[in-house]
Amino acid sequence: MKNSPNQIVITKPDDWHLHIRDGEIMKAVLPASYRWARRAIIMPNLLSPVVTCEDARSYLSRIKACIEKTVDFEPMLTLYLTEETKAEDLVLGFREKIIKAVKLYPAGATTNSHNGVKNITKIYPILAAMSEEGIPLLIHGEVTDPYVDVFDREAVFIDKILVPMRVEYPELNIVMEHITTKQSVDYILGENSNLAATITPHHLILNRNVIFEGGIRPHYYCLPVLKREIHRQALVDVVTKGHKKFFLGTDSAPHIDDAKIDKCGCAGIFNSPFTMEILAQFFDNHNALENLENFTSLNGAEFYKLPYNKEKLSLIKSDEMIHMPEVLETKKGPITIFNPNMQIFWQIEN
Numbered sequence: 001m002k003n004s005p006n007q008i009v010i011t012k013p014d015d016w017h018l019h020i021r022d023g024e025i026m027k028a029v030l031p032a033s034y035r036w037a038r039r040a041i042i043m044p045n046l047l048s049p050v051v052t053c054e055d056a057r058s059y060l061s062r063i064k065a066c067i068e069k070t071v072d073f074e075p076m077l078t079l080y081l082t083e084e085t086k087a088e089d090l091v092l093g094f095r096e097k098i099i100k101a102v103k104l105y106p107a108g109a110t111t112n113s114h115n116g117v118k119n120i121t122k123i124y125p126i127l128a129a130m131s132e133e134g135i136p137l138l139i140h141g142e143v144t145d146p147y148v149d150v151f152d153r154e155a156v157f158i159d160k161i162l163v164p165m166r167v168e169y170p171e172l173n174i175v176m177e178h179i180t181t182k183q184s185v186d187y188i189l190g191e192n193s194n195l196a197a198t199i200t201p202h203h204l205i206l207n208r209n210v211i212f213e214g215g216i217r218p219h220y221y222c223l224p225v226l227k228r229e230i231h232r233q234a235l236v237d238v239v240t241k242g243h244k245k246f247f248l249g250t251d252s253a254p255h256i257d258d259a260k261i262d263k264c265g266c267a268g269i270f271n272s273p274f275t276m277e278i279l280a281q282f283f284d285n286h287n288a289l290e291n292l293e294n295f296t297s298l299n300g301a302e303f304y305k306l307p308y309n310k311e312k313l314s315l316i317k318s319d320e321m322i323h324m325p326e327v328l329e330t331k332k333g334p335i336t337i338f339n340p341n342m343q344i345f346w347q348i349e350n
């Protein structure tokens, strides 16, 4: 890493949690990621989810067809765990390097999760096989019990689901995806190196007030929902210190505006177009630019036991605020781009 007040050169980042969808939307959103990321863990929650290795193989070829040969970008696929998943299928997919990890969605927890897991003990035999094989489990860690408050669902998940699971499978490598609470941070800090977490730019920068500022703001609605300031502070603390167990997963989740602004609007924030500009500004505002690279480029690779990227990314700070467009136009309609509600002076140097 090279550091001067107005320039920073870091190892090229990776995105450890990304939704790119399929078809026209995928074509439109992919360039926003490979502009700054060299690898990305691709989420499997398509309308028809990626549940078998055959599905993953086919999705991978559709993704690759959207990326020009000259672009150096590696999509790393995940399988969507269901109560019907076959251990042999996912082990084979992992050995053949079709998939990198497996994603657990509690049924009903988020977008396209109705095929997810209802009874966690039903998938314990799968977890045993994954633990044996060293396949990471990526978790959307929220309970779906309608009697548990939506703001408490992550903390309750730790107590009710994650702690017993880790007692049963202590060797299993787990990433708690897009953590949002102090409880998650504290729990992860107290556990061994098998357990890590991704954190999104929006959960680092905003608290839940922004959803209700002057009216209801659907473009700030995502799952897990933004939390109280005290929780945001806990995330900021570990990330700006460069703590090894926390790394970038943008959870960039594009939905066309018509689907967000609806009587039942979709959850998801589309932040991939300016992830690095926003994060550089955020780390700069916290006088922590020296730890940007740990968060975006090093910690995740270490957890996944992958080499660091050889390529570099250079960011420069200008005197004038940069202008970020509000939407990305696609053949399916416009998608509103994440507005971090702060002034940005950093940009990627071409």
Ligand code: NCD
Residues within 6 Å of the ligand: 019, 045, 110, 111, 140, 221, 222, 223, 224, 251, 253, 254, 267, 268, 269
């Ligand atoms: C994601 C999506 O739209 O696929 N939405 C979101 O709010 N983050 C799903 C998810 O990661 O929960």
Ligand code: ZN
Residues within 6 Å of the ligand: 017, 019, 043, 251, 253
């Ligand atoms: Zn997600």
